Amino acid sequence: MKFNxxxxxxxxxxxATLALSACSTAKKSQTSGDxxxxxxxxxxxxxxxxxxxxxxxxxxxxxxxxxETLRKQATYLRKNKKLNVTVEGHADERGTREFNLALGERRxxxxxxxxxxxxxxxxxxxxxxYGKERPVNSESTPLAWSQNRRSVTVKVK
Amino acid sequence: xxxIIFILFTYFIxxxxxxxxxxxxxxxxxxxxxxxxxxxxxVESTSENLENLDTKKLGVNISSIIEKxxxxxxxxxPLKREAFVQKPDIAHxxxxxxxxxxxxxxxxxxxxxxxxxxxxxxxxxxxxxxxSKEMIALSFTTTPSNWRRVAHIISDKIYExxxxxxxxxxxxxxxxxxxxxxxxxxxxLAIMDQDGAKTKYLTLGNELVLTPRFNPSNQMVTYLSYxxxxxxxxLLDIETGKQEVxxxxxxxxxxxxxxxxxxxxxxxxxxxxxxxxxxxxLETRKVERITEHSSIDTSPSYSxxxxxxxxxxxRSGLQQIYVMKSDGSNVKRITFGNGIYGxxxxxxxxxxxxxxxxxxxxxxxxxxxxxGTGERLLTxxxxxxxxxxxxxxxxxxxxxxxxxxxxxxxxxAKLWSIDITGYNERKIKTETxxxxxxxxxxxxx
Numbered sequence: 001m002k003f004n005x006x007x008x009x010x011x012x013x014x015x016a017t018l019a020l021s022a023c024s025t026a027k028k029s030q031t032s033g034d035x036x037x038x039x040x041x042x043x044x045x046x047x048x049x050x051x052x053x054x055x056x057x058x059x060x061x062x063x064x065x066x067x068e069t070l071r072k073q074a075t076y077l078r079k080n081k082k083l084n085v086t087v088e089g090h091a092d093e094r095g096t097r098e099f100n101l102a103l104g105e106r107r108x109x110x111x112x113x114x115x116x117x118x119x120x121x122x123x124x125x126x127x128x129x130y131g132k133e134r135p136v137n138s139e140s141t142p143l144a145w146s147q148n149r150r151s152v153t154v155k156v157k
Numbered sequence: 158x159x160x161i162i163f164i165l166f167t168y169f170i171x172x173x174x175x176x177x178x179x180x181x182x183x184x185x186x187x188x189x190x191x192x193x194x195x196x197x198x199x200v201e202s203t204s205e206n207l208e209n210l211d212t213k214k215l216g217v218n219i220s221s222i223i224e225k226x227x228x229x230x231x232x233x234x235p236l237k238r239e240a241f242v243q244k245p246d247i248a249h250x251x252x253x254x255x256x257x258x259x260x261x262x263x264x265x266x267x268x269x270x271x272x273x274x275x276x277x278x279x280x281x282x283x284x285x286x287x288x289s290k291e292m293i294a295l296s297f298t299t300t301p302s303n304w305r306r307v308a309h310i311i312s313d314k315i316y317e318x319x320x321x322x323x324x325x326x327x328x329x330x331x332x333x334x335x336x337x338x339x340x341x342x343x344x345x346l347a348i349m350d351q352d353g354a355k356t357k358y359l360t361l362g363n364e365l366v367l368t369p370r371f372n373p374s375n376q377m378v379t380y381l382s383y384x385x386x387x388x389x390x391x392l393l394d395i396e397t398g399k400q401e402v403x404x405x406x407x408x409x410x411x412x413x414x415x416x417x418x419x420x421x422x423x424x425x426x427x428x429x430x431x432x433x434x435x436x437x438x439l440e441t442r443k444v445e446r447i448t449e450h451s452s453i454d455t456s457p458s459y460s461x462x463x464x465x466x467x468x469x470x471x472r473s474g475l476q477q478i479y480v481m482k483s484d485g486s487n488v489k490r491i492t493f494g495n496g497i498y499g500x501x502x503x504x505x506x507x508x509x510x511x512x513x514x515x516x517x518x519x520x521x522x523x524x525x526x527x528x529g530t531g532e533r534l535l536t537x538x539x540x541x542x543x544x545x546x547x548x549x550x551x552x553x554x555x556x557x558x559x560x561x562x563x564x565x566x567x568x569x570a571k572l573w574s575i576d577i578t579g580y581n582e583r584k585i586k587t588e589t590x591x592x593x594x595x596x597x598x599x600x601x602x
Contacts, residue, residue, distance in 0.1 A: 058475065060430070093558070096499035096513050096542045097367060097593070098412040099469055099476055101381075101388070102425065102432040102453040105409055109430030128386065129409060129427070133365060138339035138565030140539075 035063055036146035041136045045153060049076045052152040053111060057092070057145075060106040062114060070111060073153055074118035084156040087111045089129040090136075092145035097131060104129030111151040126156070181232050181320045188580075190234040191319070193227060194262040195220045197238065198279065199246040201271035210301050212272045216245065219279070222308035223266065223315075225352060226326045230316070231581030236262055245269070249282060254289040262286055266315060277301040283315050293318045305354060310601055325547040326351060329597045330554060331369045331378055331395075332572060334358060335590035339565030346380060348395060351596070353586040359395060368412065368543075369393075371597045373505075374419035378595075379403065381411050390424050392439070404437045404444050412455045417463050423447070425455040434468060434485075447485040458502045458510075459483065460527065467491075467501040467510050467527070478512060480527065491529030500543050503527070505598075506550035509577070513542040513555075522555050524577055535579045548598045552576055554585065556592040 036054040053066035089108030091100035108127035137144035198216035227233035242256040249267035268281030280296035313324030334347035346359040369380035390410040393400040413424040434447040452472035476497040481488040492498040496516030514521040523534040541557040561568035572585040
């Protein structure tokens with residue numbers, strides 16, 4: 001009896017450990033730091049040109065992955081000289097509304113500035129901040145929040 | 158649109174205000190609410206019935222609103238009408254004090270009304286049942302459609318007499334009415350009486366609107382609108398419906414608020430990723446820069462004397478609250494606690510600043526002295542922010558959002574209020590989901 005109980009406990013612990021590690025690997029594949037690295041919500045301006053980059057909480061600095069995305073956007077914009085874009089800046093729901101508006105504006109401008117350093121005229125890029133008003137993922141989870149901390153480059157029609 | 162409706166005040170008796178035995182201590186919270194009996198107002202039999210107003214029911218309706226107002230303060234305990242021992246008209250002439258004391262009432266409100274020639278005449282008296290004497294007697298004449306306001310004004314007078322503080326019942330709240338899914342919220346400006354009655358929508362919901370704020374000296378409102386996808390601060394006259402963009406800024410303006418004299422709008426202007434604070438004089442249209450810093454400076458709010466401004470900045474790295482002189486000099490950080498701070502709002506009494514604090518994934522509404530000392534957190538929740546003061550500086554209204562599941566399931570936004578004592582937390586009923594409340598000053602002042 002006692003042996004059985006111990007065995008069962010061991011199995012339970014083993015199972016819990018497995019479940020936990022499964023969980024953490026799932027998370028790892030989606031975010032780094034708290035910057036979203038997955039592609040679930042991402043759309044494309046053209047083949048291979050992602051439309052958005054993601055940010056850490058309260059930050060507007062570009063990760064190396066973000067810079068790579070933006071270099072591709074710049075190349076695409078250089079090839080399509082008549083195309084203008086709007087960069088939308090967004091924040092997650094875990095901040096105050098007014099501060100989030102400022103943060104979204106700062107994020108959108110971080111993208112605009114980077115595109116300009118690759119030769120895209122500032123006149124072709126307008127920015128708009130939506131703060132926390134337009135989440136792409138409406139769930140209240142750290143993963144959703146990381147998907148919502150974003151700047152999206154949108155073609156102007 | 159209607160012009161501001163005037164209520165005629167005619168004081169017919171003002172009784173001795175000294176020697177009253179009952180007094181409500183507002184600073185302690187609702188531990189021992191004062192038992193008060195609000196006798197239905199007696200309706201004079203000569204009263205005319207009006208097309209869209211049942212005059213016969215007016216007496217009960219007015220006293221019900223007074224009771225509801227009192228209950229909402231947490232300071233009073235309105236007693237059940239069934240226990241009342243005297244007919245309203247007789248009690249109004251002279252209460253049998255010992256009979257009212259039997260049902261444990263300490264204060265009694267009586268009154269009568271009449272409607273003649275399209276005029277509503279109301280008089281009421283407040284009686285101190287412990288001292289067996291009249292404390293206040295007033296009468297008003299107004300248009301019958303104003304009957305709700307009469308109830309609120311009576312509530313204010315009684316509240317003032319019993320607490321020694323100005324009331325806040327004859328006021329309105331402007332807010333953002335929300336509907337639709339979380340990722341495509343439709344937002345409209347809405348206005349209602351402080352008790353949730355008489356909701357009116359001021360915009361159609363075609364564009365995103367945020368953060369409406371009342372002018373403390375009149376019925377103007379400033380807010381943020383995404384009209385034509387250009388987020389700008391607007392000025393709206395809620396009586397005429399007329400609106401205009403504030404200033405001619407080449408980028409987003411946001412986080413607007415009026416100066417205490419109502420003559421200026423203070424707001425943030427974002428340019429090239431940097432938000433600074435500016436003012437615009439509504440008469441001269443002159444724009445003035447107040448802060449110049451590479452950080453985010455936003456959520457400005459004046460002290461009631463107009464000499465100082467508190468605001469939100471991340472110049473230290475994280476969101477904190479700062480105070481400066483109104484010309485932008487002498488900037489001082491006042492929050493140093495654990496966590497981040499936002500949405501500072503100066504109390505109309507001048508002594509306190511209300512704020513939102515975020516710490517370890519929880520949101521708090523709190524108050525502190527204007528030098529940052531004496532921080533008190535009043536309420537903790539998953540998400541809440543944007544406190545706005547009642548005109549007497551005793552109550553805060555704010556909004557709260559719930560945690561949502563996949564696809565935003567279970568998401569809601571509601572208005573709440575809490576006393577600065579930390580007691581008496583209440584949900585304010587609204588027709589739709591609601592956020593960004595702003596409390597008006599007293600309308601009858």
